[in-house]
Structure formats: structure tokens, C-alpha cells
Amino acid sequence: MPFIEESDLLELHKDIDKAQIINERLLDQIKFKNKELKRSKIQRNVLAGITGLFLIGTLAITAFTAGLSQNNFEAQDQYVLSDIDSLDAIKNRLDNLKQQNEELSLVKEFYLAKNFLEKEKVYSVQVKSFVDNNVTLASEALTNTMFVKTNPFYSYSLGNFETLQEAQKFRKQLVDIGFKDAFVASYKEGKRIKIEDPY
Template identity: 75%
Template structure:
């Protein structure tokens, strides 16, 4: 076996001790770095988790808002549609009323033209000395107010046939117009007094 001197052995022990101290320090530094790395990793994971939750929350909130807005828009569109339908129905009703009024005006003018061109029959119910009678109106299509010298004759109903006029005369007599009689007219003038029966 070889021989080692004590000083050399002591130096060798010192070197080993130094190496052990350096190794322990290095191990301590590794442990410290590992703790540091774990802490940084945990912080990073927490930060990633919080960021992910934040992004998911924003996405959820945005989709909820969009859903609420689209449902509100659909409800608003539905309300607008209902309001529009009500407005359209009101417009249609208004147009129907106007159409009825125009039909009445058309009937009035057709009746006036008929009265002026054709021989018609009417039931005279009264005659007046003055033209100052408030019973007549141009809007009444079934009335005649004709000058028959020296009187103004007031007649009700305009009929194409004598039979229709005679039936109407009977109804007027039954309600109290006992002097009513049927007369024929053409071009706004009385032609003759007709047979009441």
C-alpha cells in the first residue's frame, strides 16, 4: 500500500470538505431555485387560470348580452310587428270606411244620372207654396223636390217600376201620409200623376 503523508492527507480532507461545502451550497442553491421555479410556476398557473376565467367570463357575459339583446330585439321586433299590424288594420278599416263613403257618393251620382235620364216613379207626400223647405238635401238620393206650378212638390223614393212605387205609397198611407200619391218624372220634371193602385 502506498504511503500518504499526513499533510497531504489533511490537504485532501480539506479539499473534500471544501468540495462538500461547495456541493451543499450548490444543493442549497438548486433547492432555492427549485422553490423559486415552483413559486413562479404556481404564480403563472394561477395567472393563467385567472386569465382563462376572466376570458370565459367575458365570453359568457358577451354571449348572454347578445342573447338578451337578440331576444329583446326579437321581442321589440315582435312588438313593432304587432304595432305595425295594428296600424295596418287601422289603415284597412279607414280605407273600408272611405270606400263605403265613396260608394255612397257613387250611388248618389248614379241615382242623379238615372233620375235625369230615365222615367222614374216617386210618391209625393207634400207640396209647399214656398221654396223655403228644410226637408230636402242634395245628399238624399231617394227624395225629389220639384217645382210644379205654383207649388213645390216633395216626393219620397225613386223607383223604376210603377208597382214598386205603389207598394211604397201603401206603406206611407199606413203610417199616416193619407194624401200621398204616385207620380212619374223624367229629366227632373213631373210627367203625370199615376194610378195609386
């Protein structure tokens, strides 16, 4: 029966505490980003409403002033030029808002995917394990990689798949290009459940 030194046990407890602290920080960051997303969405909607009101107001004023100065064609031309300039500015602003909306949608999709990975059972292909955790292979912000501590190793996996068949197909591709030790494992809530059949 293996014997665990008290110092090793203390190290394991420290590692667990560190992992819990990292998880709490990540959850706090996600909550903060969600609040920022909501705030940005509200600001975008308010700005779109104000822009719409401004456009309607501008058109109403233009129609009213055009009716008053029907006899003066030069004044009417100035108003039309002014309205065209303001319409271009509004068009540019709307284009900017559409671009910001697309960027916010990408951020929202990223956090929804990250949330899905934490709650659902997923399959990934483990390619390497290290005893030390000072090897940085990928950013934790990437949803296509997994970094999991499986005592006493730190495991790195590629891909996140809903089905075992998808993960097995990806594993075969990795083995074909030289990752001979790659294997499929299932994960839930950031923890490895089991090593799956490779075929």
C-alpha cells in the first residue's frame, strides 16, 4: 500500500486551494463580463433609440421648414444639403452600432460556450501531461483547449466535442500527425470523468 508523506499531502491541499481560488476568480470575471455585456446592450439600445428619435425629428423639421420656404429655392437647397450631411453622419453612426453589436454577440457566444463546457459532459483529446504546471501551451480564454489537474499531473487536451465519435475521429487525426500517446477523455464541470475507448 503506497504511503503519502505529510508534506506531499499538504502540497496537494495547497494545489486544491489554488485551483479553487483560480475557479472563483474566473467565475468573478465571467460575472463581471456579463454585467459589462448587459450594460453595453442597454447603452446600445438607448443610443439606437436616441438616434432614431433624432432621425425622425430631423425629418420632421426638414419637412416643416421646406413647407414654409417653398418660394425660396436657394434656402431649400441649403436645407437639403444640410439634411444629406446629417443623414450621412447618422448612417455612419448606425454602421458603427451594427459593428459593435456584432462584436458583443461574439463575446456573448464565447461566454455561453464556456458556460456550456462547464455544465455539460464534453469529450476532449489529451495530448500531453506534465508534472510541473509552469508550461503554458494555450491561453485559458480559448475554449478549444483544456487544462486540467489530475493529481499529480497537469493535463493538456485539445478540442471540445459533444459526442465521443467526434473526439475519436479527432484523436485519429492527431495520431496520424505524430501524437501517438493521444487519448480521448470525458469531462464534466472542468473535471475528468474517465478515459474513453479510443476507437
